[in-house]
Amino acid sequence: xxxxxxVAEVLEAAANYIEATETKQAEAANAIRDAExxxxxxxxxxxxxxxxxxxxxxxxxxxxxxxxxxxxxxxGDRVDSLGGPETTKTASSSSSLPEAEAAFVNFxxx
Numbered sequence: 001x002x003x004x005x006x007v008a009e010v011l012e013a014a015a016n017y018i019e020a021t022e023t024k025q026a027e028a029a030n031a032i033r034d035a036e037x038x039x040x041x042x043x044x045x046x047x048x049x050x051x052x053x054x055x056x057x058x059x060x061x062x063x064x065x066x067x068x069x070x071x072x073x074x075x076g077d078r079v080d081s082l083g084g085p086e087t088t089k090t091a092s093s094s095s096s097l098p099e100a101e102a103a104f105v106n107f108x109x110x
Contacts, residue, residue: 030061037061043074 037060041052052070060066097105 033061037067040067040070040074044070047074 037057040060041057044050044052056066056070060070
C-alpha cells in the first residue's frame with residue numbers, strides 16, 4: 001500500500017521547488033524590466049530635460065504599453081509610419097526577371 005504521508009511530502013517538495021523556480025524567474029524578469037525602465041528614464045531626461053515621476057516609472061515597469069509610450073516620447077529607435085506602405089521596394093538583381101526585361105534593366109543601368 002501507498003504511504004500517504006510520503007506521497008504528501010513528495011508533492012509538497014515538488015510544489016516548493018516549482019515555487020522557488022518561478023520566484024527566481026520572476027525576479028530575473030523584474031530586474032531586466034527595471035533596468036530597461038531606468039535606461040528609458042535617462043533617455044527621457046536627456047531628450048526632454050525633466051525627470052520622469054516615480055509613479056510613472058513604477059507603472060512603466062508593470063505595463064508594457066506605458067513603456068512603449070515612454071519610448072516614443074524619448075525618441076525611440078523605431079520611426080512610425082505616416083500612412084505610407086509598410087514595406088519599401090528596393091532595387092534588386094535582374095536575375096528573377098524575364099530575359100527581355102533583364103536586358104532592358106541592364107541597358108538602363110549601364
